[in-house]
Amino acid sequence: MTSLEAHGLSKRFGDRVAVHDVSFSLGRGEVLAIIGPNGAGxxxxxxxxxxxxxPSEGELKLPPAGGIGWVPQQTAVYSKLSVAENLRLxxxxxxxxxxxxxxxRMLEQTGLRARAGDEVGRLSGGNRQRVNIAIGLISEPAVLLLDEPTSALDPRQRARLWEFINDRVLAGTSVAFATHDIAEAERYAGAVLVLADGEMLFAGSPAGLGAAEHENDLERAFVAFLAERGH
Amino acid sequence: MALRALLGKDLRILRRSPALLALLIVYPVAIALLIGLALSSSPARPRVAFLNEIPPNQATIQLGSQQINTTRYEQELFQAIQPVPVGSMAEALADVRDGSTIAALIIPPQLPEELASAAQTAYVQVIYNGNAINQALVQTAIESKLAQANALLATQLSHVADSYIDLLLSGGELHFLGSTYDVLGLVRARTALAAIETALPRSSPLRQRIATVENFAQIAVSHLGGSKKVIAAVAAPIAVRQRVVSGSRTPLNDYAVAVAVAVSLMFVCILLASGMLALEREENTLARLRRGLVSAGLLLSEKGILAAILGVAVSFAMLCGIGLFVPLGWGRAALWLLAMAGGGLAFAALGVAIGAIVHEVRAASLLALLVSLPLVFLALVPSASVSAGLYDVIRVVSAVFPFKAALEALDAAINQSQPSLGIALAHLAALIVGFGALSRIALRP
Structure with a gap:
């Protein structure tokens, strides 16, 4: 069952094309990693x-209202409000x-119940990110979108975060996440989408990307794949 | 639902910013106290070193038949300044230099003599120190009192001139240097000449010459009589008859109250609206809200309404505080609130536009201050103080920003001045729409 579909998706800012003709679909309980160099879109x-x-062009098939949870790269929470107040709002x-x-439910799932009354501005970076993700999941969305969710976290915090996300995936949530960490994409995603300069260069499994470059190491395969295409 | 949630959230954030909360409470109280005290107390008189070099026995001068005591004019002057008596010019200069007085006023010893001569201008000497504002303050005080003294002396001198003209016309006794002289006068001289002319034989060659002198006396009598009016007019060439062309004239103190309320309303509304919207960007929550949770219109309205409510509350509290010191028309309180609401929403719309353009709270606050302060100065520039072309430019700039219109609305509500409250509110409504549209454009992703 498909949770999300994109056909010929493009976005222009003036004369600059940020994303051009991207198409993919995301099934229920699937995890998609969007990888690419800086400025890829x-x-x-x-x-x-x-x-x-x-979108400037293209078509999107999305779940009904409240069906998409979004976790931006930088924590998007009110630092003067408490954890519980942010979630309630x-x-x-x-x-x-x-x-x-x-x-x-979210306090329980994120393990933040003890900090529920604390102002978010006083939490550690890891806990702030947990609040950020909890807000993305507050409506129990069918699709969870995460933009570089672990970039500010230490290895222990990353592991706990992925444990939490995997629990949601097992419950049927579809996940699409952008990352620079190729190992993370290989470890947690069932599919990868390679973007460079707004163009979609590859969509398939991580193993498929390695096979295309005859490489077992996905990071090396990714770099070689981009280099061959002038990126 | 979403509006209530956002308002509740922003109020919580404000409540948890102790500095901002303290400012919102302390600001109206402090400003109300300051303005109230300033308007209800008498203006302070500048300290001026005073040296009177006129010997005490020469303080009274003789002008014609009248005696004038120059100490009377000293007392007039002391109503405008706080005199600090000094014994010498050097002492006066030292006081001015070390700043213990901001000016020195020296009355030279020859002043009575110069006044009594009525033939040359008498001078007093003023020495200034301090900054331009201090100098202007003392200069205005001294010059205004000297102008009053000059007017009084001019009247006295015209009376003296009148008595001399009367003596020339009608004759009488002239007291000069201890002696008394009998002055014939032109009227009596003409009568005497007429009698002599009649007594002379018709063929006498003297008759023609006497007739010429008699005609001269007749002309002199006619014109000297008219010159008394001319002298009276010279003593006070211009008098003021006041008339207001339209509307009611706002006394300066009452206008100052309207200005103070408008400035407070402006700062609170612009700073809060711009800061609260910029905070959404700074916390990265704007993108989260704008992905379908809250429309741009609702978000901008929420910031504007919150800033306007708080601005009106602060300004109303301030006006009530001022009312403890200055009499206000409490029966018009509903109109005050209406004017404040219109002004508050327009200021908030401007603040929201600033917050939509700028991405950081500090930058938004700085830009808000940079925009608002010149607007206050421009709105208060009197029409006659700059060229007509420049004033037209100032009027246009003032019309596209809310301060002038808000001030007019508040002045109309508090002091019943013109233009009417309705016109000012319509102007503010147009500005709210304009800045609202600008904010929506700036907020587009």
Whole structure:
């Protein structure tokens, strides 16, 4: 069953083409890694999928309202509000029927119950990111979009975060995440989408990308793949 | 639902910013106290070193038949300044140099003599120190009192001139250097000449010459009589009859109240609206909200409404505080609130536009200050103080920003001045729409 489909998706900012003709689909419980060099258009693509940017061209098939959870690269939370207040606010804005229950659930799932009353500005970077992700999941979305979710986390925090995301995937949530960490893409994603200068260069499994370059190491395969295509 | 959630969130954030909260409470109280005290107390008189070099026995001068005591004019002057008596010119200079007085006023010993002569201008000497504002303050005070003294002396001198003209016309006794002289006068001289002319034989050659002198006396009598009016007019060439062409004239103190309220409303609304919207960008929450959770219009309205509500609350509290010191028309309080609401929303719309353009709270606050302060100065520039072309430019700039219109609305609500509150509110409504549209454009991804 498909949770999300994109056909010929493009985005222009004036004369600059940030994303050009990207098509892919994401099934229920699937994990897709969007990889590419800096400026490839990963964040722009995720923003279009999240509803933050209007595509210039193309078609998107998205789940109904509240069906997409978005976790931006930089934590997007109110530092003067407590953990619980942030969750409650976004639960109400997402139109969650029982905001109190949703807040309780996310505090439990993120292990932040003990810090529920603390102002987010006083939390560590890892805990702030957990709040950031919890807000993305507050409406129990069918699709979770994450933009470089682990870039500011230490290895232990990364492992805990992926443990948490995998639990959601097992529950049927589809996940698309942008990352620079090729090992992370190989470890957690069932599919990868390679972007460079806004163009979609590859869509398939991580093993397929390695096979295309006759490389077992996905990072080396990725670099060689881009170099062959002038990136 | 979303509006209430956002308002609640922003109020919580404000409540947890102790410095901002303290400012919102302390600001109206402090400004109200300062303005109230400034408007209700008498203006302070500048300290001026005063040296009177006129010997005490020469303080009274004789002008014609009238005696004038120069100490009377000293007392007039002391109403405008706080005199610090000094014994010499050197002492006066030292006081001015070391800043213990901001000016020195020296009355030279020859002043009574120069006044009594009525033939040359009498001078007093003023020495200034301090900055331009201090100098302007003391200069204005002294010059205004000297102008009053000059007017009084001119009247006295015209009376003296009148008595001399009367003596020339009608004759009488002239007291001069201890002696008394009998002055014939032109009228009596003409009568005497007429009598002599009649007594002379018709063929006498003297008759023609006497007739010429008699005609001269007749002309002199006619014209000297008219010159008294001319002298009276010279003593006070221009008098003021006041008339207001339209609307009611706002006394300066009442206008100052409207200005103070408008400035407070402006700062609170612009700074809060711009800061709260810029905070959404700084916390990266704007993109999260804008992905379908909250429309741009709702988000901008929420910031504007919150800033306007708080701005009106602060300004109203300030006006109530001022009302403890200055009489205000409390029966018009509903109109005050209406004017404040219009002004507050327009200022907030400008603030929101600034917040939409700028991405950081500090930059938004700085830009808000940089935009608002010149607007206040421009709105208060009097029409006659600059060229007509420049004033037209200032009027256009003032019209496209909310301060002037808000001030007019508040002045109309507080002091019943013109233009009417309705016109000012319509102007503010147009500005709200304009800045709202600008904000929406700036907020587009």
């Amino acid at each position: 990963k964040t722009t693509l995720l923003s279009m999928l999240a509803g933050g940017l209007e 976004f639960a109400r804005l997402e139109g969650v029927a029982d905001a109190g229950a949703a807040v309780d």
